[in-house]
Amino acid sequence: MWLPPALMITAVAGAVLAGFTCSVMGVFVVRMNLSSIGFAMSHAAFAGAAFGIMIGSDPLPMALLASFLVALVIGPVSHIAGLRPEIVLGFLFSLLIALGFLFLHMVPGEATSGAALRILWGSIFGVSRYEVVALGALSAVVVVFVALFNKEIAAMMFHRKLAEASGIDTQAFLTAILFMTGFSVALSLKLVGGLLVYALMINPTSTVYQFTFDFRKMVIGSPIIGMTTCLAGFWASLLWDLPVGTAIVLVSAIVLAGAIVASPKRRRG
Amino acid sequence: MNGAGRRPRPISSRSSSGETVIELRGVSTTYEGERTPALHGIDMSVRRGEFVAIVGPNGAGKTTLLEVVLGLLPLSSGRGSVLGCDLARERYAIRRRMGYVIQNFELDPLAPFLARDVVMMGFAGSLGPLRYPSVHDREAAVEALSRVGMSMMADRPAGKLSGGEFQRLLLARALATDPDIILLDEPFANLDASARASVGSVVDRVNQAGATVLMVSHDLHAIPSRCARAVLMDRGRIVLDGTMEAVLSSREIDELYGGCCH
Ligand SMILES: Nc1ncnc2c1ncn2[C@@H]1O[C@H](COP(=O)(O)OP(=O)(O)OP(=O)(O)O)[C@@H](O)[C@H]1O
Ligand SMILES: [Mg+2]
Numbered sequence: 001m002w003l004p005p006a007l008m009i010t011a012v013a014g015a016v017l018a019g020f021t022c023s024v025m026g027v028f029v030v031r032m033n034l035s036s037i038g039f040a041m042s043h044a045a046f047a048g049a050a051f052g053i054m055i056g057s058d059p060l061p062m063a064l065l066a067s068f069l070v071a072l073v074i075g076p077v078s079h080i081a082g083l084r085p086e087i088v089l090g091f092l093f094s095l096l097i098a099l100g101f102l103f104l105h106m107v108p109g110e111a112t113s114g115a116a117l118r119i120l121w122g123s124i125f126g127v128s129r130y131e132v133v134a135l136g137a138l139s140a141v142v143v144v145f146v147a148l149f150n151k152e153i154a155a156m157m158f159h160r161k162l163a164e165a166s167g168i169d170t171q172a173f174l175t176a177i178l179f180m181t182g183f184s185v186a187l188s189l190k191l192v193g194g195l196l197v198y199a200l201m202i203n204p205t206s207t208v209y210q211f212t213f214d215f216r217k218m219v220i221g222s223p224i225i226g227m228t229t230c231l232a233g234f235w236a237s238l239l240w241d242l243p244v245g246t247a248i249v250l251v252s253a254i255v256l257a258g259a260i261v262a263s264p265k266r267r268r269g
Numbered sequence: 270m271n272g273a274g275r276r277p278r279p280i281s282s283r284s285s286s287g288e289t290v291i292e293l294r295g296v297s298t299t300y301e302g303e304r305t306p307a308l309h310g311i312d313m314s315v316r317r318g319e320f321v322a323i324v325g326p327n328g329a330g331k332t333t334l335l336e337v338v339l340g341l342l343p344l345s346s347g348r349g350s351v352l353g354c355d356l357a358r359e360r361y362a363i364r365r366r367m368g369y370v371i372q373n374f375e376l377d378p379l380a381p382f383l384a385r386d387v388v389m390m391g392f393a394g395s396l397g398p399l400r401y402p403s404v405h406d407r408e409a410a411v412e413a414l415s416r417v418g419m420s421m422m423a424d425r426p427a428g429k430l431s432g433g434e435f436q437r438l439l440l441a442r443a444l445a446t447d448p449d450i451i452l453l454d455e456p457f458a459n460l461d462a463s464a465r466a467s468v469g470s471v472v473d474r475v476n477q478a479g480a481t482v483l484m485v486s487h488d489l490h491a492i493p494s495r496c497a498r499a500v501l502m503d504r505g506r507i508v509l510d511g512t513m514e515a516v517l518s519s520r521e522i523d524e525l526y527g528g529c530c531h
Contacts, residue, residue: 158386162374165339165341165371165394166369166391167362209379209381
């Protein structure tokens with residue numbers, strides 16, 4: 001498949017930056033036991049984007065809004081109702097996907113309009129130049145955040161209550177992390193698609209986790225894997241004319257499977 | 270206040286010098302979603318340099334008491350101050366000057382943390398945001414590891430340490446920042462007799478150097494000899510508060526421990 005250079009550059013930059021932010025946030029989300037919140041947020045972003053398309057507005061702000069809303073609600077609700085994380089996860093996943101499909105179904109005009117398909121499957125045409133700029137800005141914020149607060153982040157990944165007891169305002173850091181996660185998910189949505197975006201967060205960190213006992217290497221290695229698999233998936237999608245999100249997720253899943261098989265960590269004493 | 274009807278029986282007056290570093294007055298706390306408070310009307314004061322054992326059966330409220338002192342739990346009534354700071358309003362300032370060894374903490378064996386990283390984490394809180402450990406802090410961390418006999422383990426993954434080694438690592442983390450108050454929750458839980466003696470002597474020395482120590486232990490034999498004061502808890506209240514010998518020979522402890530400790 002041949003693409004004009006400008007579109008090509010936008011698409012490559014989008015893939016690399018989405019791979020970067022999602023995989024860095026993935027390290028924090030997984031190690032701080034925020035997986036169920038991150039999972040719900042990414043599907044909320046899908047439902048929100050679908051809602052945006054239905055009412056004929058830009059899907060991005062709606063995706064952001066929906067994912068923040070879910071982050072805001074899910075903690076207290078599951079706490080008050082005493083629900084186990086798996087229940088919340090299964091319940092919210094199906095609810096949010098159902099809502100997303102409902103909104104897409106109600107899109108006026110052609111039901112299979114380009115925009116609707118884009119947020120479902122992902123598309124290299126989906127990422128606009130301003131979204132690439134936004135992803136770039138977000139990546140810069142993430143880098144600065146990690147550089148300034150790595151000692152707090154590490155302590156929280158180790159044990160949240162112990163971190164709180166040692167004088168870290170863990171609630172403030174959690175809020176910041178969830179905000180950045182929401183932005184990462186919403187901005188990556190149109191590239192890989194609403195059903196697959198969570199894989200961008202979870203696969204790279206799980207891959208690196210197979211190889212290191214050093215959290216610094218995780219924070220550095222995870223985005224390297226994330227960016228590489230995004231690029232490789234992007235390339236594969238051009239080569240075989242596959243939907244880009246599908247290709248990226250398949251590549252990153254294969255890499256993760258290989259890492260689990262090859263992991264030296266479980267063997268070493 | 271709830272506890273008004275059941276004051277702890279005073280046994281003897283203590284002759285400790287120094288200012289009061291922990292002061293709790295009529296403190297009660299209730300866990301979210303629970304009807305009965307986990308602590309009722311706790312009155313307690315601890316002076317600088319004291320070594321206090323907190324004893325009592327499972328569920329007595331020992332861990333809850335430590336978490337109140339750390340400002341981790343909101344007070345439903347009463348007042349408290351630690352190191353001259355108000356418990357409700359100056360939580361972070363208080364915590365930065367305390368070291369806490371948490372009870373029963375199991376780490377994922379594959380967790381990406383080396384032992385020396387865990388010791389350095391003590392500084393993450395005590396230094397505060399945007400300040401970074403100095404060379405001196407790093408030396409203090411190395412020193413703390415060697416004090417608990419873990420120098421050889423510095424580069425081991427923390428999740429792959431044995432229960433006792435991990436417990437000592439958490440103690441090193443708490444000691445590294447040179448806290449004014451050290452809170453230990455069952456620090457001997459996973460230790461064999463010789464590790465128990467050596468950790469006990471580490472805590473003794475830290476106390477000798479001026480730190481105030483609160484040690485929770487349901488095992489009365491494990492408490493180091495320097496510890497002169499014991500607080501006996503049961504069902505969220507302080508039942509007895511006095512010298513170690515007086516508490517150990519009291520009838521209350523016989524009732525709660527079924528006479529097993531003599
Ligand atoms: N997170 C919680 N939510 C609700 N209740 C709790 C919670 N943690 C403790 N409790 C209750 O508070 C009471 C005191 O618990 P605490 O953990 O302080 O006991 P403890 O003296 O430390 O016991 P142990 O020797 O078993 O560690 C218990 O009745 C317990 O059930
Ligand atoms: Mg306890």
